Each structure stands twice: as C-alpha cells, then as structure tokens.
Amino acid sequence: MTYVLVLIVLTLAIPWGGTVIARRLAGGLPPRWACLMLTGAAVLLAGGTISTLIGLFHVPFLASLEHLPLAQVLEVWPVVVPLAGVAGAVMLVQAVLLVRRLVQHRLLLKRAWLSADEGVGDGDVLVVPGSDVDAFALPGYRGRSGRVVVTSGMVRSLKEGEREVLLAHERAHLAGRHHLLSAVVDLAAVVHPALRSLRAALVFHLERWADEDAAATVGDRRAAAVAIARAALAGTSHGRVAGYPLLSATSGPVPQRVEALLLPEPVAPRGPARRAGVTALAGTVAGGAVAALALAYGLHEYVEYAARQLIGVPGGCSSLWGVVDTLVGSGG
Template identity: 40%
Template sequence: MIEYTFLPAAIALLLGLVLGWAPLPLHPVWSARLAATTAVTAALATAGTLLFVTVNYAATLFPDAADRLPEWTLFGDDTPVPAPLGVPATVLTVLVALVVVRSAVRWTREVRTAREFSRSVLDTDLPIAVAIPGRHGGVLVSRGLLKVLDAGELQVVFRHELAHLRHRHHRYLAAGSLAAAVVPLLRPLDRRLRFATERWADEEAAEAVGDRALVARTIAKVALARPTSPAPLPSFTDSVVVQRVAALLATPPRKNPVSGPVILAGSGLTTGALAAAAFQLDHALASTFL
C-alpha cells in the first residue's frame, strides 16, 4: 500500500504545476488567493508525505518503539518501508525542516532590516518603494523615488503599497516563497503568485486615483529610472513591468464575484483534502480492501 501514500502529493503538485504555467483567467484578487492556497497545500502534502514515510521507515528499523506510536502515523497494513525509499525520504524530511527554519530566519531578518530603514527616507538615488508589514511598518520610499515622481505619481505609489499592507500580501509572498523553497517544482506558481499580488495592488491603485493610464505611466517611469543593477531592497518595479503596464492600459479585469469564490472554494477543498489525505489515504484504502 506504500505506493498510494504518494498519490495525494502527486495530485496536489500537478495542480500547482498547471496553475503555475497556465493560470485561470481570473481577477488578480482571486488569482493570488488561488495560487497561495494551492502552493501551501501542495507543499504541506509533499512535506506530510515525506514525514509519513520517514516515520514508517523508523518504525521498520525500530519495531519495538513503533508500538508506542499512534496508529494513524503508521501504514494501515504494517508494510515495512525498504531502505531505498526510507533513506531518501528521511534525508528530504530533514532538508525540508532546515529549509523552513532558514526561510523563516531570513524573512524575519529582512523585515527587521526594512523596519530600521523605514524610520526615515531611504538615502539612495535608486527609485524604491517598499510595503513594510507589522505594527511599526508602513511605506518606505527612497530619496531617488521622490526626485523622479511628481505628486500624482507618488500618490499612485503609496496607493499601491498601501494595498499590499491592507491585504497582507506579505503573507501571500511568504507562503509562496516557502512553498517554492520546500518544493522547487512550485517556483513557477510562486512567480505567478508574486505577479498576481502586484496586479492586485495595481488595480486597487487605479481604482483609488481613477486613472489607469496614470498608474501604468508611473510604473513605466519608475522602471526606466531604475539602473540595471539590482536594488538593495525589493522595489516598486520588482515584477514583470511590461505585463503590468499592458494590463493597466487594457480593459479592467472582471471581478468574478461568483466564479472567483466558487473556484477558490473548490480548489481549497480539493487541495486541503489532498494535504490531509497524505497521512490517511493508506488507512482508507486498507480498510476498503479489507
């Protein structure tokens, strides 16, 4: 029954790959939510499957200790896990744990550094605007950005960054980044998620200022003012600028008041069930066949 253990993670990963390369034509709000939900559940299903196999491999090596484990953590038919499967699963489980810890530490350090910079205007000629989450967060801008943009364009930037803060896009980005770190196959989905959150903020900025062309012009202006060398912090232009400008100059996307929630709920239930089944499918199938 071991082979069935990998089925939930395989299906969840397949869905993540499909959405990463061929996203559904939804409003950025629903695209971001769908991508984040799929990324998290696919990563959880994969990590859960690896942990499940690791625990059962340990039970194969130490059968006396296995008697003290809860029944749900073991294969339903007590199938021993062979070393060619158990050893890689154990190594990957340890690597996943290390990746999670390292990503959390790095993200915390980056946010702390950004908050220290946010106490004043960032002293650099690079055009930078960053949404900094948290109680002491806000919108960090650089001296270079203030020089490049006029009052109307600065309003666009602040509306854009405030949309990131209001909808807690840092959580979306952290989830996508962590999922991609745990499962490299989810990197296209992480890129899609990042693009969707930028488009979400673009659309909110366009609604706030009432001028889509102004938002598009501001994005292009900041991109052109930025040198080819990377900025020290994530900036207003850290995404696919051409696609964002083109989308703003086109017809506003439909808000999908019905199809968006339905697709998100359906995807959430499906991927959530797959993540939960990473520990339970073997038992369900064993009881069915027995």
C-alpha cells in the same frame, strides 16, 4: 505492496500538475482572488507532501506497535527502513531549510528597517536620501507599523500625480498584508520543488492587486499605467536600498502589468469557464489529499498483514487494535 509504491509516487508527483493548473486558473481571476488561490494551493500541496513523508517515516513505528521485530519486518518488506530513512532525511532537510528561510526573512526585514531609519517621516511615508531610485512597502516590525519607503531619487523622477499612484500602490501592499502571502508561498516552496513556480506567479498577481487598488484610488487607470511604467523605467534596482526585494512597484513583469491597466477592470469568470477552472484545481488538490490518505491506510494495512504473517494472528483480526488485543491476550 506495489499499489503503495504507486501511491507514494503519485502523491509526490501531484504538486507538479497542481502548480500548472493553479497558475493557469490564476491567470483568469481578478488579482486578489488569484493571490488567495495561489497561496491556498501552495499550502495544500505542501501539506500533502509532508503527510506522505510522515506516513513513510512512521512505518517502523507502526510495526513496533504490532510488537514486530525489525528483522522480521525487513524479511517481508526489505525497503521499509530505506524508505523511512529517506523520508526522515528529507523532512530534516526541509526543517533546516524552513528555519533558514524564516531567519532570512527576519534578517532582510531588520536590514530594511535599519536603512529606513535614515529616512524622513511624513505620516506613513519615509523618504530615504540617496541617488537610488526605488520605492517599496515595508511591513511592520517589533511594534512599529508598516511604512511606505521612497527614495529621494524616486521622488524626483516622478510627477506629483505619478507619486500619488506610487504611494497608493505601496499602501495597497500594506493594507492587504501581501507580505504574509508572499512569505507563506516562499516557505511552501521549500517543501516541494514544484511549488517554486508559484512564487513568481504570486509576485506578479500581488503587484497586479496593488496596481488595481492604486488605479481605483486615483480614479484613472491610464494615469496609473503611466506612473507604474515611469517608476519601473526610472528604478535602478528594486530592493537595492534596503535589501528587501518584495512588494516593490518596480517588480514583476512590468509590461504585462501596464498592459492590464490599459484594459477594463478585471472581473471573475462566470458560468462554465469558472466551474471548469475551479473543478480542475479542486480535483488536483483533492486527488493529492486522497492519495495521501490512501497511502496512510495502505501502510497501516500492510503492517497488520505482516503481523498476521509473522506472529500467526488469525485472519479475523483485521484492525490494528485487534492485533494488539490478540498479542496482549496471548501474553505477547
């Protein structure tokens, strides 16, 4: 059973390496592709973790299918119940945290809309009165379409051309439905602690995605860089007005964003560099999937082995259904 325990450790440890590779690969991709890659990696790595926990939790159930008394199973594999219990407890905690996080997202969005109701509408823009200096994209809620929320303090702090960049940035968040990518990675981070590092990386690349779209809209990368820098310097604290801290033009490492806008538009790597990065990430994710499948197969085969040892099933019965058929044929 040693190899099964090795697979358990390997499957649960793979996300630590996977997140490092994903972040490094994202650094060499255009922002849009970096965001999609980070989100996909988070989902796949979280899925592998959940699959491993489900497999461990179901070992006693598989034993019951073999008509094995739990006491006899414990004689062959004493840790089966503790492992299944830990896996079940972890999944229960994960479920509670996921529900809690979903509720938090909904409450934050509701609070954001309540504060935005104080604003004056102008198309898809809501100007909220107050001395705070802030701007953010507010996703749709209960039939209401998404809006760009800007405080009057932010409006006063920027010049006309800079306001155009700011609005284009926030509109890019709404058009790209960036809040969904952010929510997916945020929820995946609840499943495995290693995935938490992907949240900050995703926030940065989401802001870079919106920066690039804003620069393309105004047709001047330098002007976009100046506007983002001025908005960040003027901002009091992003999300303070509505309590919704995501998708704000002043979030993320602003100096790096400004520096990137002063460089030529990023393009996807080609040739050996692209193949090496994609292969590394794909290999890590695939390794996690293979380890999870191997773990499931190993647990399955071990239960069958225990059945043959405990109830005297002939060695020729090498499958689960062969064991069940033998049990039924012999009267149980």
